[in-house]
Amino acid sequence: MAELLWFSRLNLTKVQIENAVGKVYPALVRIYVVVYECMEGREQKFQGAGSGTIISPDGYVVTNHHVVGKAKYIRCTLADKEEVEAELVGTDALADIAIIKLKPETMKNPVKEFPYAEFGDSSKLKIGDPVFAMGSPLAFLQSVTLGIVSNTEMIFSIFSGGEDALKLDGEAVGSLVRWIQHDALILPGNSGGPLVNMEGKVIGVNEIGFGGLGGSIPASIAHTVSAEIIKNGEVRRSWIGMDFAPLLKSSGLEQGVLVEGVISGSPAEKAGLKPSDILLSYDGNPVSVRWDEDSPIFNRMILETPIGKTVKVEILRAGEKTNLQITTIARGKVREDEKEVLEWGATFRDITPLGAKELKRDTTDGILVTSIRAGGPCGQAKPEIASLDIIVSIGGRPVKNLAGLKAITAEIVKDKDKIVPTIVGFERKNQKLLTVVRIGLSEEENNVPNVKKACFLASVQVFSSDLAEAMGIGDKKGVIITQIFPNSPVEKAGFKVGDIITQVNGMEIKASDPADLRVFPNMIRQFPIGSKVEMTTIRNGKETKMQVELAETPAQENQMKKHKDAFFGFTAREMAFNDRVSEKLESEQNGLYISAVEPACWAELARMRVGDVLLSVNDSAVNDIDIFKKVMGKIEREKPKHIVFFVRRGIHTRYLEIEIDWNLSK
C-alpha cells in the first residue's frame, strides 16, 4: 500500500519504472580501480570503486575523472556479474568526466557487443521530474534509487566555497558545471553512475553527494565531453585570459558581463579588453551574467569556441559601446600528471602555460616538485628541495621538462652503483637557489642483528608474593614456568609447566612483583651461551635441583631472511621461533611469513594479508627464501595469466587467485 502511495505521488506506475530502469540497468558497470597519488615523494597506490555506464556497443564507458583519472588498473563488473578489464581512453578534470573502454578479450566468455545506454536531453529537465540514480554505492553491485530533480542549476554559493569548492587537479569543476541536484540517494561508489529519466535515458552523470542530496553533471556537458574524448583522447578548449563576474549591483545594469581582469599577455589583453569593461555580446550572441548561476553558461561559451577563432565582442566602456576582436588560443590543462623519480626521492610535474601564469612565470621551462621523501635525496639536500620548488638546472645544464630531467638523471647514474652528488639549480618563489642533491638509489633497510644472549627456552611469570603466600611458601621468590617450547633444552631437562624456579646456581631470583619480570632473563644472560646451570626448583611442594643448558636466544623476526617481490608488492620472510610458538607449528611445518603487503599492490588485490603464512605459489611449495625467489622468478619469466597463492590464515587455509595484466607498469 505504501509502495502504491509513493508511486502515485510521483504519478508513476511500476511498469513505467521498470521500463525506464530496464533500458539502462544492463549497461551499468561497477568499476574497481587501482589509482595512484603522489605523496611523500612516491607514487602511492590506492584502491577505489565507482560506477559507469556503457554508452556504445563496442564498450566505451562514461564515468568520472575522479574515479579513473589516475588509474593504474581498471576492472569492471557488468550487470550480469561478468568481470572485464578496461583501459583509460581519456579524462577531463574540468568536467570531471572520463571514458574507459572495456576489453572483451579479458572476459571469461568474451562478447561481441555490450548492452549500452543513450544520453538524453538534460536541458528539458524540470524541478520535480522523477529521476533514478543508478550505480554501485559502497561498491555494492548495481543498484537503483528513486528521487526527483530538486534544482537544475545547482552551483556552490560563496557560502559553500564558490566555484573553487570542487577542484580536481587544479581545475574548478564549478566554473563549467551547473549540476542537476536531486534527492535520489547516492553514496560513495555511485560516482560516475548515470542519472536516468523516465524515458530510460542518461540525463546526468552522478558526481557529488551531500547527505540526502546528489549532484549530477548534466548530459549536455557529459555527452559533448565524452564524444570528444572518444574521438581525440582529450578535450581541447579555448582560452582568452579574461576574468569575469556578475554585474555589480551598483552598476544599475541588467544586461552584460563584468570584465574583472585580463591576464597579462593573454588574447583578451591583446584585444584591448580592460577591467570594468562590460561585455555585451560574444561572437554575435548577447551575453549576460547577472547571478553566479549564469557564470558556468558564459564560461562554457568561451571554452567551446573553436581554438584559434577570432570572435567579435561588443563592450560597453565608460558609457560608450565598442567592438573588439579576440583570437582564442588553446587552453591546455592547469596541471600535468605527476610522476615519481626514485633517484631524486621526489615527485614532479611539468608546468603548463596556464600553470606558468599562475606561478607568475614567463616560461614553462623547469619542473615543479610536487612532493618529496623526507629521507630521500631531495629531502636530505642542504638546503633541501621542497614541494613547489622548480628545478631549472642539473649539473649546470638547463632542464626544461620532466623528460629532460629523467634523461639527465639516467646519464648521471649510469654505470654507477653509488649516489652521485650533483649541483642542482632551483627556483623558490622569486629566488634562484643552488643545492647539492645526492642523486641515485640507495640501499634501504638493513637487517640489524640483535645481541646474542643466553636464554632459558621457556616462558615464565613472576612468582608473586601473593602466590607464594597462597601456596604456603611465603618466603620464596622466583619465577613459574608457564610454557615450555618443544624440543628445547628446558623440555629435555625435564622441566614442567608450573615448576617454580627460585635460584640459579645458588643465586636467589629476586623477583616477587610482576614488575620484576626481567630479573630472571637478565640473570640468565650473564652466563655464556651453552653453559649448564643448576636451577633450584619447587614442584608439588618439593624442592629439587635441576641442570639445564642455556640456549642462544632464538633469532628475532627482524633477523630472518626475507625477500620483497617488487612486482607483486609483498615481502615474505622465513619463520622465526616466535612465529612457530605463537602459531603452534611443528618444526616440520613450513611456509613463509608474510611481513608486508603494499597497499593496492597485486598481492593485496589477491587479498593477501600481513600475518598470512605462504605455503605455495601455483602449486610450488615455498619453504625457504631461496626457493621462494626461484618460484617467483619463474612466474615473472613465464608470465602466467593466473597466479594462485595458497596461504594459512590462523586456523584456516585460503586460495588467493589473481589475474595479472603483465603490461601494467608497477
Added chain:
Amino acid sequence: MKRCRLSMLALVGFVIAAILLLNNNALTHEETKGTVHVAKETMEKYKDVIVQVVLIVKTKVVYQGREIPGGLGKSEDEIEVNGTVVDPSGLTVISNFATDSSSFLNEQLAGLSGNEEDAPHIKTEQTVTSVKIVTADGKEYPAKLVLRDKDLDLAFVRPEEKGLNLPCLILAQAPEPKILDEVIAISRLDRSCNRQPSVAIGRIASIVEKPQIRYMLAAAGGDLGCPVFDASGNVLGISLMRSEINIKSLLSLRAGALLPMILPCKDIAKAMKQVPANKEEKKEETD
C-alpha cells in the same frame, strides 16, 4: 592513525616531563671546586667523542593485516640523537629507543584496545633506512646500524668509511659510584645550537638494581647516548633509556617507568664484543 601516533607521542612527552618533575629531588647541590675543575678538563678531553647521529626512520602502520597507505600509515622522519664514539673506527653507541619506539607504541596500542577479542590489531613497524654520524667538526660520515640490544636500550652504529681514527671513549673497568657521589655529564646540543658541547655536574640520586644495575642522576645531565664520569674524570657509563613501561604505568604516571639512566661501562663493553666485524676486515681475515 597519524593523529593517534602523534597524540600518543604527545602523551608520552607529557608523562616523561611529569615523571622528571616528580623525580626532581635535588633542587640545589654544592659542587666542590675540585669537581668543577675536573669537569672542565673532562669536557675538554672528551667533548669530541660525543657525536650527533642522524637517522631516517620509516614508520609503517599495519591494521588488520593491511598496511595503511599514504600519509596516515607511512611516514619517514629524520631524527638526530647524541652518541658516544667507543672505538677509533667510529663505532658509536646510541639509545635504541631513539631509533625504534615501535615495541613501546605497540604495547600502548594493544593496551588501549580494551577487548582483546575485538581488538583492531594495529601494529607499527619502524625501520632505519639511513644513518649518518656527524662529528664535532661538522663532518658527516654515512653509517650503518650494526647491532641492537633492546633490553639494555643499546644500539651501535658504525661509519661505512674504513680506516678512520676518530676520538673515542674507551670503556674501561669503571668504578662503582655510591649514592650522592658527584658525577660529570657531558653532552652536545643539537644543530640549532651549532652542536656545542655541554657539561653539567650532578649527583647519583639512586642505584636501581633490577633487572640490572643502573645509576640514576638527579635533575640535570644524562642526555641519552652521552657519557657520564665520576668526580675524578673516570667514565662510569652512558645514559640510556630504561623502559619498564606499560599502559598501567603510563596512565598512573608511575615514576621510573621510562627514565634515562646510566648503563655501566661493563654492560656496554660486553655487548660491544658482539658487534659484527665489517666485511673488509672479514675479507682480510680470510685472505
